[in-house]
Amino acid sequence: MRSHHVSRFTGALAVAALVFGLGHSASAVSLFTQVPVVRMAITGVESQAKLADQLRAQGYTDVVLASQRPNTTHPFPQLNPVLTNDAARTPVHPGWNGVAVKNGTTYQVYASQM
Numbered sequence: 001m002r003s004h005h006v007s008r009f010t011g012a013l014a015v016a017a018l019v020f021g022l023g024h025s026a027s028a029v030s031l032f033t034q035v036p037v038v039r040m041a042i043t044g045v046e047s048q049a050k051l052a053d054q055l056r057a058q059g060y061t062d063v064v065l066a067s068q069r070p071n072t073t074h075p076f077p078q079l080n081p082v083l084t085n086d087a088a089r090t091p092v093h094p095g096w097n098g099v100a101v102k103n104g105t106t107y108q109v110y111a112s113q114m
Helices: 002-023 025-032 048-057
Strands: 037-042 061-065 095-102 105-113
Touching: 037 048, 048 061, 048 095, 048 105, 061 105
Parallel strands: 037 105
Antiparallel strands: 061 095, 095 105
């Protein structure tokens, strides 16, 4: 008799978990929001210093550009001073170049050839 009561409780708990999970599946989608991105067109080879100036002219602040793209060794290269210390001599490369802030939001900076 006791095992029947326990299995009923377990079954009710499983149903509640299923209903709870289904009821909140829409909120799980909000975990996969898009990362804010700013895309800059580049023509020819230009320095990251020039790209930073262009971003500042468009109202971005706290512009930090890195000489490397994120990878397993440096997942956040914009935080490594060695990778961000020479923007005047670092060419802009297609793809991710760093981060910039506008209106309190941090944007990932991507450049593409035009």
